[in-house]
Amino acid sequence: MTFKTKLLLITLLPLVAVSLLIGVTTYYQSTELINAQTRAVEERILSAKRQEIRNYVSLALTSIEQIYEHEPGGREAAQAQVKEILEQLTFDYDGYFFAYTLDGTNIVHPKLPQLVGGNWWDLKDENGDYVIRNLIEAARQGGRFHQYVWNKPSTGTVEEKLGYAILLDKWGWMLGTGLYTDDIAREVVAIRADFARSISQTLLVTFMITLAAIVIAGSLIAGVRFSEQRFADSRLKELTNRIFQVQEQERKRVSTELHDSISQLLVSVRYGVEMIHSEAGHTTELQTQAAKCLKTLDGTIAEVRRISRDLRPSILDDIGLAAALISLGKEFQSQSGITVNVSAEQTLSRLSEGAKTALYRVVQECMTNVARHSRATEVSISLTVGDRSLVLSVEDNGIGLPSPLPKTGGLGFRNMRERIETYAGTLTVNRRPSGGTQIKVQMPLDNQTAKAA
Template sequence: MTFKTKLLLITILPLIALSLLIGGASYYQARGLIATQTQALEARILAAKRQEIRNYISLALTAIDRIYDEEPGGRDAAQTQVKQIINNMTFGEDGYFFVYSLDGTNLVHPKLANLVGGQWWDLQDPEGDFVIQNLIDTALKGGGFHEYVWHKPSTGLVEEKLAYAVILEKWEWMLGIGLYTGDIALEVDAIRADFASSIRQTVFVVFAITLGAITVAGTLIIGVRFSEQRFADSKLKELTNRIFEVQEQERKRVSTELHDSISQLLISVRYGIEMIQSEASKTPDLRAHADKCLRILDSTISEVRRISRDLRPSVLDDMGLATALISLGKEFETQSGIRVDVSAERCRDRLSDAAKTAVYRLVQEAMTNVARHSGATHVDINLKVGFHTLNLKIEDNGCGLPSPLPVNAGLGIRNMRERMETHNGFLQLQNVAEGGTRIKVTMPLDKTAKKQHHDG
């Protein structure tokens, strides 16, 4: 190492270290401050919303108090008058009161007239919450808040809603009111974005000053030519590292596809041959088993060609993920003799092609592991498409996983985890109490493709 290089390092390294320390400390302290302040702000806004809801419900109770207590003209006339009063008590663009009887029948709904008179006891919101049941239960417990999602009248979109329900005990009515809380998240996100912008500016200033000092030091020590050479060397090193990275990614991709695809079909051939060997002496349909093995070999050749073309499961392109999983379950059941039940909801365009391939490959790998290691007689595959996430569960009745699970649990499990992480998904392996293995997968859906729901 030359003297100039040593002098350059002695001058520059402390500046770099100091700037990283200051920038890092400022960044993480500011991030902590942002989190604390935004949480406090969100809590204050939510508290204000709750108080606003209480005030509105008190106003409604005051408006109907005399009629409710005295029932002028009889109970039917009083109830009709109260319904009219509550129906007319709207506030803002999306604020209204609603009334249900304790059996879930809607009595008042100013915004959705089609609900009035209907029995909605089993009504669920898009996230599976039994809205009317829970509101009535909350009211019967003395009144309180309940959160769920509901269609916002002004936009027609499903948004989070905070409701407050009380009981009109004499009439066996539940009176409720709610406010949409989506604006809270928007307000907090805007404040958080302002804070984050300030942090970026501060860090930028710190590193800009450091960069200026480094530039001056480098110029004074070795001049412009050395700086240009250093810059060129740095870019060349980045390019070399990028080439290696691309090579490793390609090798990993090919290795994963070969393991997940060819392995499945070769194992199917093995099962077919074993069946022929064990049944040859007593089964008259030996020729049928042989033909089946030949068809599987043909499928293997087709699979190799498919991988060389696009590394894309053709069944997904032709029929979609749900149908492809059902077909996979039937084929596995035929080849292995293990009963497979598949329940799969269609995800349509809410999942990218690459994500669908990842889910399909994961199920393939899981079924291979069941056949190889579990000794199971039954496998259950359940795919549900929620409002924000896709949930996959694969459960067998075999011997379960070793406890604790080894760190290097095998290429198959590693590939499954890597596939899910690539699409921001999460994979969980666990033993079932009754015996067997359960695989749970959660994967976010495409936010740009909203799932359609009915009101409620």
């Protein structure tokens, strides 16, 4: 671990630790306070609703008490009159009374008349609660409350409801009513939101103070590290560029030696062997050996020329980048059997020799990768020269790169990127929609040369 990293940790870790400790303590204490407050609010509202429901039931009993006790006109007439009264008794927007026989048959329901006459003993709510069965049981126990979910008439949605049921034992009826409790949830949410805002403000102030200290300390240390890193990066790029230049110079030297020295020596030897072949006369064995030697020398000369061309193609220096790419495509097609289509525009003098070499090496590396890995049958090389920049594209129809695409690639991709970035260019690797791989290079041109042209 470097000294700068140790300094950064010693400076920032205590600040972060104190901030986290304060934040966690504040959060847990506030959470406990919120839970206690919301429980108290819920209990207070539920207690008020229970009392309200009891009052409504008392009013309903008062309304039907005389009819229930004396049954004027007989029981059936009295029950019909009570049903009519209960149908008319409503309160708030969603308050009403309902009645069921003790076997679960509905006899009064002003909001859901389709339930009247049906037996709902086995009716369950969304939570699996036997609503009618449990309300009848609450009524049998002397009048109790029961929580369930039910359709809310004003909204058409299913909400929590606090129900209360009593028993009209003389008629064998369960009489009930209730209030929806979704307003409790809304009030609890509002309370929690108020507390959450207060907690957030407290935590925000704490973290802002800590963050300011962290930013100041981190900025000072990061500034030092960034300047040193930028200096190191620039030196590394210079070193990389110098390595490429030395490498190209050495390749050019070796290529020249092979072409001008070794190749010429082999050609001279070939002339001598040709003379032996022609002077052999009727000596069949000597002619055969001379012919084999000639064949071997032809192959050796061709191989030396290929190596010389791969190391540093003379056509790149003599004619230009476009001609060198066309030559490279033809050579690759003849060696690999893969069809190569080359479309290259002349760059004239708008590229430095180093930039031309970098572009050529990128295409050379791409063709090597195609031959080794792509299983392609066709490759397209395109060099388009614009007003301010050029675009080089190498595409194949092979199996493509793995998914997901590698972020940095292998050594070959890194070398290609470093070569192009040396001349302010960019290199991207993409997967073609139709299959295969596309390597695209964008590089700026020499604007002063362009203006002169």
